[in-house]
Structure formats: structure tokens, C-alpha cells
Amino acid sequence: MKVIPPKAKHFFRPPPRRFVDAGPVDLDPAVSWIGGDRLFSSKFNACYIDREKSVFIEQTSFLKACFLRRNWMETNYFAIGEIGFGTGLNFSIISNLWKRMAPAHVRLHYVAVERYPLNVDLISKFLRKFSNLETEFQELVNVYPPIHVGFNRVWLHSGKIVLTLIFGPIVEGLSEVEGQMDAWIMNDFSREKSPDMWSSEVFTLIGRLSKLGSRLKSVHSDSYILSELNRVGFEIAELNSNGSNRKILIGDLRKTVVEKQIPPWFRPPVVIGEKGTTGIIGAGIAGCAIARALISRGRNVILIDQRDKVAQEASGIPGALISPSIGSQANELSNFYDRAYRMVLASMNELGNNWRSRGVFKVLENHTVDRRIYSLSQRMNLWAGAALGLTRKEASDLIGIEISSSGIWFGDAGVVEPADYIAKKIDGVEFLANKMVGEILIDGDGWSINDISGNQILWVDNVVVAASQNSICFGVTKHLPLTGVMGQLSILPETPSSSRLSAAVLGGSYLIPASSGTHIIGSTHIRGSFDNSIWPLPVTSEDHAKNFKGLVPEIQCLFSDADKSGWSGYAGVRATTSDRLPIVGPVAEPESFRTDFSRLRHGPKGQFPKLPVYQPGLYIIAGLGSRGFLTADVSAEILACQMLGEPWPVERNIALSLSPSRFLFRQLRADK
Ligand SMILES: Cc1cc2nc3c(=O)[nH]c(=O)nc-3n(C[C@H](O)[C@H](O)[C@H](O)COP(=O)(O)OP(=O)(O)OC[C@H]3O[C@@H](n4cnc5c(N)ncnc54)[C@H](O)[C@@H]3O)c2cc1C
Known part of the structure; x- marks a missing residue:
């Protein structure tokens, strides 16, 4: 039988919310080249480490030690956190070692937070000199994102290496990570040079984001670092030079002393099993995106649709515009659209670009253009150069026809051919056509997916409902508020x-x-x-x-x-939904939720069950509204990570703003 969570109550205190994008953030590393190939940062008053050989030796022995303790049969991924991505040298070396040392079925999640990110040209010039790392350097440079506050997820090595780069203040960035790391690599710059990266809050966050047994490596060690590590549950395993000429500190997390931060009403259930099949109801862009996200992680999926082919309803449009939101406020919706835009561009890149046309020109009055561009830069909703104000002459030259209005040019945006794009996504996925699902019912350890006459179409371990407006035709999802437009x-x-x-x-x-x-x-x-x-x-x-x-x-x-x-x-x-955000995540039992969390009427602090009672193995991805081609990839990536317990691709608060439980939560909060 599936495990139903215990109803023991725990005290919850909401963590302070930090808005990374509430205002302009200085990300400039202020670097210059010394002697042609050494990179100096005046922010840290130091050069970036470029002793490839010694770093290689250190990382090899570190990874070997981490791997020795792993039971690879039990896991599909290994997660490394890095404080300070810098030039990408550590990452490139780890990627190189990973390809040679890790079992083929295991993916590497590399989550790095960088206060002052280097741009792709600097990274490229810096890494080019390491001939042993040529492949890794090329792979990194091909996917390296534009500099922009917040989370960026990209894939390398045919999706086997997943890089989540977080740009901006360290504590704000780490506070938004959701995931459990197997290993940590601490910053190369010392505490004197980069106090932000060694603050007490950073250690607390490392404790929160570590699996029990997680291993940490640092080239700096002093009594403060040792005592902070100790405070958050690490024991110092070694303090030696490991064959390189630097003294290396290795710590292991022996006990969990730092509380996790997801509010109990949004805490996801236990992850789905390694084996078993997931049935996905609905083969539009939402269903196909989650099918791809799961199959690329080695999971069995079966896609079911009432039509004879995929993408026959809303996703069957002949051309879909993919362009960012230019809302002047940094709020949950604009932040979500921004992360969605970054991810769909990365995903288009990975799938080999199915653009029908590139570039989108938004016509606006002159004074509105300046105001919008200003607020975009202030709110950091888009990276520099992603939105350019154009005069009518510049616009006419770019779009090929005479136009008498100014406006904003989105050079990365464009129009996608849905049919080709979706076909590529589901390459290799089993598809059951012409099956109209009438009901989904819990059946033993899984779900019976039945037709409208009550006959079983399929028995599966887990279900993802991706049937757009029809997602709420089933008993277990009918409480979710979707409206058709x-x-x-x-x-x-x-x-x-x-x-x-x-x-x-x-x-x-x-x-x-x-x-x-x-x-x-x-x-x-x-x-x-x-x-x-x-x-x-x-x-x-x-x-x-x-x-x-x-x-x-x-x-x-x-x-x-x-x-x-x-x-x-x-x-x-x-x-569509009332807040215009999709519904993505595990589906709770509404009655239990209302009872267990009724105390929310008095405020989001106090004694609550550890997590809601969920309909075991039931998930949803729906409500993609008018921008499904923009938002499907990020929604599917969030859902896959929640289902499998992998590090989330976007800020925790953004992912939780899509939670199916948010409507139940809001109802309870409104009933004061
Ligand atoms: C006119 C129009 C223009 C648009 N333009 C854009 C645009 O330019 N850019 C953009 O990003 N978005 C655009 N959109 C929105 C976009 O098309 C949607 O957001 C997106 O297609 C939704 O994808 P979906 O997979 O959730 O839904 P759908 O594509 O509708 O897929 C749902 C699937 O579920 C299946 N299904 C439903 N019920 C059952 C059942 N009981 N049993 C089995 N199968 C079932 C359906 O057959 C269907 O295949 C537009 C939409 C419209 C209508």
C-alpha cells in the first residue's frame, strides 16, 4: 500500500521572504586581465584560481571519496552544490570526471550560486587555455545563460548533466533552492576576500540543503569555518592536502539540525518509486512536456489522448508566439514568465531550434517604451539586451516593412511550429490514441484509468492529469478551479x-x-x-x-x-486560472486539507501536520492559459523534479506559486 503521511503536528514559523528581483542588483564582477591570461576581480581583490592541475587532483579524490559511499542502485541522480561558480573551472573539471567515473544511468545535478557572474566571453577566454577540458568548455559555453538575477537551468552532455546557475546575492539565492545535495564545493576566495560567501546564514542554508551523509570540501579552514560547520551538523572527516599543494577540509553531515523551509501546506509528498509506470492523460504541449521530462530521466510513461494524434486541441495551433512578459511589476506572475522564457529558450536550443520566425516587435508609444524599458531594468525581469527600445526607423529596418510606431524588440523571442516541436519532444514515448478517459480511480497501489463506460484502459502506478480544461472532469481533481477561454x-x-x-x-x-x-x-x-x-x-x-x-x-x-x-x-x-498561473504539482485530498489546515484561518504560523494528505501518486499540469508554449517546459521541469525529489529548477517561491493546494490555502485564509 502507498504510505499515508502521519498526522503528527509540528510547529511552523514562516521564513522571512527575500525578493532578489525587488530592485536592481549589482552583478558586475569588475574584472580585468593581468598578463594576458590571469583574470583579476576588483570585487574580491584577487585573481580567479587557474591552477588546473592541482584543482583536478583535489576534485578527483573528492569525487572518488563521495562515490565510494554511494549505492548507485538506489539513486538516479547525484547533486553537487557550489558556493561561487566563478570561471566554471570546478564545474568543467567535475563534468570531465563525471563522464569518466559515474554510472551511465545517473544524472549530475550541479547547483551553483554566484554573486558576481562572469559573462560567456570571459568564461570562454578563461577556460580555453585548459586543453584537457576542451569538450567541457565548449559544452558550457554553448549553454551558458545571459547574466540575469535568479535561477537558470541548462543541460549538457545529452541531458546527463543538469546545471542550475543562480546569479545574485548568495543568501537570497540559496534561500530559494529546494533540493538535497550529496556534496558541496566551497568558494575558492577566502573569507577576507568574500565575506558574503562565508556568512553564518550561508552555513545554515548549506545545512538545510544537505542530505544526511553529504560531503563538503573547502580549501579554506579556520576556527570560524570549523565551528560553523559543526553548528549545522557537519563533522570534519579530514584535513589534508590530498596530493595537491593546498590544505583541504572535508566535512560530512552527521545530523540534521536545520529545519526545512517549505510551508507544511505546500510540502510535497514522498517521491514516486524508481520503477513503475506513469500514465499521462492529455497529449497537448503540457502532457508532452512532462512525458519528455520523465522519459529523459529514465522513467516509463504512457501518454493517453482521446484524439488520434498528439496536439489536436489547443496545442494544435499552426504557430505559437513565444515572447516574454513585459509587466512592470516584479511579482509571482512576471517572475514565473521570466523563468519560463529562460527555460523555453534553453529547451529550444537543446531540441535543435524549431523557430518559424525569430524576433518579436511590440508596438508601443514612445513614452511608454522608455518607461517599460526602465522598469524592466529596475525590476530585473529580463536580462540586458533581451528587450530593446526601437525608434520607428530602427523598427522598420528590423522587421522589413515601413512602420510609423516605436516599440520594444525581443530578439530572442519568436514563433514556434507546434507540430514539429511537440513531435520532437515525444520521440520514444508510448502513445495510446483514441482513448477518452472517463474516470481515474485509486486501485491498490496505483490507479485505474477508465473509459467513459467504466472499462479499464490502463493500470498505472502514478497519474499526471494534463487534459487542459477537462482536467477537472475527474472526481479526484474536480475541486480545482479552471475556466475555459x-x-x-x-x-x-x-x-x-x-x-x-x-x-x-x-x-x-x-x-x-x-x-x-x-x-x-x-x-x-x-x-x-x-x-x-x-x-x-x-x-x-x-x-x-x-x-x-x-x-x-x-x-x-x-x-x-x-x-x-x-x-x-x-x-x-x-x-485558465484566476491568478493566471498554471496548476502544477501533487494533488492533495481537499477535505483532509480543509480539516488539517483549518488553523490557517488564524495565520500561517503554529502547529500543523508535517504535510497534507495527498492522493498518492496523483499529479497535475494544467491551466497553461494563453501562453502554454512559453510555460510548458518550466512547468514540466518543476513537476518532474517534485515527483522524483530532484533539485527544483526555479526559486522555491515561484514553484510553490503553482501549487494545486494554493486555492485551498487561499480559501482557508479568506475564511478568517
Ligand atoms: C487560438 C489560440 C491561440 C493561442 N496562441 C498561443 C501562442 O501564440 N503562444 C502560446 O504560448 N500559447 C498560445 N495559445 C495557448 C496554448 O495553445 C495553450 O496554452 C496550450 O496549448 C495548452 O496546452 P495543454 O496541453 O494544456 O492543452 P491541450 O493542447 O488542449 O491538450 C489537452 C489534451 O488533453 C486531451 N484530453 C482532454 N480530455 C481528455 C480525456 N477525457 N481523455 C483523454 N484525453 C483528453 C485533449 O484531446 C488534448 O489533446 C493559444 C491558444 C489558442 C486557443
Whole structure:
């Protein structure tokens, strides 16, 4: 039988919230080259370590010792935390060793926090001189993210090495990590040079983020460091030179003395078993993204859909715009969109770029452009250069047609071809077509997925519901608040003038550049009730007219308004939530939640059960709204990490803002 968590009560005190992106953060490492190849930082008043040989020796003996203690049959990943990523030398050496020493089925999670990140050009110039690390240096440089506060996740070595780079203040960054490290590499700069990286709070956070038995390595050791390590549960195992010429401190976490920080009402359940099959209901972008996230981690998945092929409903649109949010506030939604944007770009890169067109121009008044660009830089919602203010002349030159408005240019954004993109995602995934799921019922240690007549389609160990608006048609998920919003795209033939358009232009509606002789205009939003048994949804001339009307006047002039005879379209339903964030995570039992956490009416502090009672092995990824192609990858990565207990790809608070339990939590808080 699945384990139901005990109801013992624990005292919970909310940790102070820290907003890394609440204002501009100085990330400049202030570096210069000395003697051509030594990199000096005036922030630390020191050169970055470049003694590759001695670092290699140290890391080899450290990793060997860590590996000796591992039972590789019990785990699919190994997590290393690093305080101070610096030049990436430690990471490149560890990657090199990992490929040679680790079992093939185990992934390396490398989570590094860096206060003053170096940009890709500096990293590239620095690492190029180490000929032994050429492959690792190339892999790192290919995926290294632009400098921007917060979490960035990228994949190397065919996804076997997962690098989570956190840029910004050390304590703020580490406070937002959710995951348990097997090993730690401490900063090369001494306590005098970089006091932030050795603060008492940093040690507390290391204690919180370590597995029992976790091993830590430091090239610095003094009485303060020894006593801090001791305070958070580490015992000093060795203090020797390990064959290199530096004195190395090795510590092992012997006891857990630092409390974990997830509030009990959002704490995820025990992770799913190594073996067993996960059934995913719904083969749109959400279902396909989680299928890929799980299968790339060696898990068995079966994708089930009522249609004969994948991506036949909302995800079947002929072109999807992927562009960032330019909200002027740093809030949960804009932070989530920002992390989603970073991840979808990394994921597109990994899958070999399925862009239909690149670059998106958002038309705005001159004074609004300046204000938006200013607030983006103040709030750090996007990295430098991701959003550029353009005059009408610059805009006209970039997009290929004359336009009389200024605006913002998103050079990394673009339009994706959903069919190709999704097909690549599910390469190798088992797909059960033409199966309409009527109910999902707990059955022994797993779930029975039944059709509408009650006959079993499949028995699985775990279920992920990814059926968009229909996700709430099942008894176990019906309490979740999803609302359907219908919408239509218009597809129209290109004209000699419109064929010059080279990037998407966004006004009230948007126009996508022509491909195979047709453009796309999108899209309408119609709230209200609709009959979800009708498929395909009708395409109407009223919605064509609305789409056309929303285009900026110069764009309208590229076509003849009167003639819509050659137009076709695509209509679908988006599933949305009241806070516009998707619903991603494990599904709790609503009645138990209301009873167990009723005390929340008096405030989020006090005695609570350790975690909610969950519907064992039941997860959801739905409510992707109007931006599913932007948000599916990050949502799926968050969900996969929660299911398997791997380090989360984004800040804890961002991941928890998607929790299915947030609606139950808010109801209780509102019932004061
Ligand atoms: C007109 C329009 C334009 C859009 N433009 C953009 C855009 O430019 N950029 C962007 O990012 N997003 C856009 N979106 C939003 C985007 O399409 C959605 O966010 C995304 O497709 C949602 O993916 P999904 O997998 O959650 O849902 P879906 O793609 O709808 O997939 C759900 C799947 O579940 C299956 N299913 C449902 N019930 C059952 C059942 N009982 N049994 C078995 N299978 C079931 C369905 O057949 C379907 O395949 C647009 C949406 C519309 C409608």
C-alpha cells in the first residue's frame, strides 16, 4: 500500500521572504586581465584560481571519496552544490570526471550560486587555455545563460548533466533552492576576500540543503569555518592536502539540525518509486512536456489522448508566439514568465531550434517604451539586451516593412511550429490514441484509468492529469478551479507587400511572418460557457474581423480588408486560472486539507501536520492559459523534479506559486 503521511503536528514559523528581483542588483564582477591570461576581480581583490592541475587532483579524490559511499542502485541522480561558480573551472573539471567515473544511468545535478557572474566571453577566454577540458568548455559555453538575477537551468552532455546557475546575492539565492545535495564545493576566495560567501546564514542554508551523509570540501579552514560547520551538523572527516599543494577540509553531515523551509501546506509528498509506470492523460504541449521530462530521466510513461494524434486541441495551433512578459511589476506572475522564457529558450536550443520566425516587435508609444524599458531594468525581469527600445526607423529596418510606431524588440523571442516541436519532444514515448478517459480511480497501489463506460484502459502506478480544461472532469481533481477561454487564430494568404515581414508584430492582435504562403493573425479571447463535446470548434468570420481589427494600421494595409475569402482559421479552448498561473504539482485530498489546515484561518504560523494528505501518486499540469508554449517546459521541469525529489529548477517561491493546494490555502485564509 502507498504510505499515508502521519498526522503528527509540528510547529511552523514562516521564513522571512527575500525578493532578489525587488530592485536592481549589482552583478558586475569588475574584472580585468593581468598578463594576458590571469583574470583579476576588483570585487574580491584577487585573481580567479587557474591552477588546473592541482584543482583536478583535489576534485578527483573528492569525487572518488563521495562515490565510494554511494549505492548507485538506489539513486538516479547525484547533486553537487557550489558556493561561487566563478570561471566554471570546478564545474568543467567535475563534468570531465563525471563522464569518466559515474554510472551511465545517473544524472549530475550541479547547483551553483554566484554573486558576481562572469559573462560567456570571459568564461570562454578563461577556460580555453585548459586543453584537457576542451569538450567541457565548449559544452558550457554553448549553454551558458545571459547574466540575469535568479535561477537558470541548462543541460549538457545529452541531458546527463543538469546545471542550475543562480546569479545574485548568495543568501537570497540559496534561500530559494529546494533540493538535497550529496556534496558541496566551497568558494575558492577566502573569507577576507568574500565575506558574503562565508556568512553564518550561508552555513545554515548549506545545512538545510544537505542530505544526511553529504560531503563538503573547502580549501579554506579556520576556527570560524570549523565551528560553523559543526553548528549545522557537519563533522570534519579530514584535513589534508590530498596530493595537491593546498590544505583541504572535508566535512560530512552527521545530523540534521536545520529545519526545512517549505510551508507544511505546500510540502510535497514522498517521491514516486524508481520503477513503475506513469500514465499521462492529455497529449497537448503540457502532457508532452512532462512525458519528455520523465522519459529523459529514465522513467516509463504512457501518454493517453482521446484524439488520434498528439496536439489536436489547443496545442494544435499552426504557430505559437513565444515572447516574454513585459509587466512592470516584479511579482509571482512576471517572475514565473521570466523563468519560463529562460527555460523555453534553453529547451529550444537543446531540441535543435524549431523557430518559424525569430524576433518579436511590440508596438508601443514612445513614452511608454522608455518607461517599460526602465522598469524592466529596475525590476530585473529580463536580462540586458533581451528587450530593446526601437525608434520607428530602427523598427522598420528590423522587421522589413515601413512602420510609423516605436516599440520594444525581443530578439530572442519568436514563433514556434507546434507540430514539429511537440513531435520532437515525444520521440520514444508510448502513445495510446483514441482513448477518452472517463474516470481515474485509486486501485491498490496505483490507479485505474477508465473509459467513459467504466472499462479499464490502463493500470498505472502514478497519474499526471494534463487534459487542459477537462482536467477537472475527474472526481479526484474536480475541486480545482479552471475556466475555459475560447479563442481563434486567422490564417490568411501572403501578399507581395506582406511577404517582406520578417518578424512577428504585436499590437492588439499579432501578425506572424508568412511561411509556405500564409500568415497567422492571433487571437481572440471569448469567456463564457461552451460545449466541450464539440470538436473541432467552429471558425467564425466575426473572430476573423476581430483579429484583423486588432492589427496596427500599417500592418492592416498589407492586406485587403474586404477580401477574407481565402482565410481559414483554428479555434481552441485555453484552460485558465484566476491568478493566471498554471496548476502544477501533487494533488492533495481537499477535505483532509480543509480539516488539517483549518488553523490557517488564524495565520500561517503554529502547529500543523508535517504535510497534507495527498492522493498518492496523483499529479497535475494544467491551466497553461494563453501562453502554454512559453510555460510548458518550466512547468514540466518543476513537476518532474517534485515527483522524483530532484533539485527544483526555479526559486522555491515561484514553484510553490503553482501549487494545486494554493486555492485551498487561499480559501482557508479568506475564511478568517
Ligand atoms: C487560438 C489560440 C491561440 C493561442 N496562441 C498561443 C501562442 O501564440 N503562444 C502560446 O504560448 N500559447 C498560445 N495559445 C495557448 C496554448 O495553445 C495553450 O496554452 C496550450 O496549448 C495548452 O496546452 P495543454 O496541453 O494544456 O492543452 P491541450 O493542447 O488542449 O491538450 C489537452 C489534451 O488533453 C486531451 N484530453 C482532454 N480530455 C481528455 C480525456 N477525457 N481523455 C483523454 N484525453 C483528453 C485533449 O484531446 C488534448 O489533446 C493559444 C491558444 C489558442 C486557443
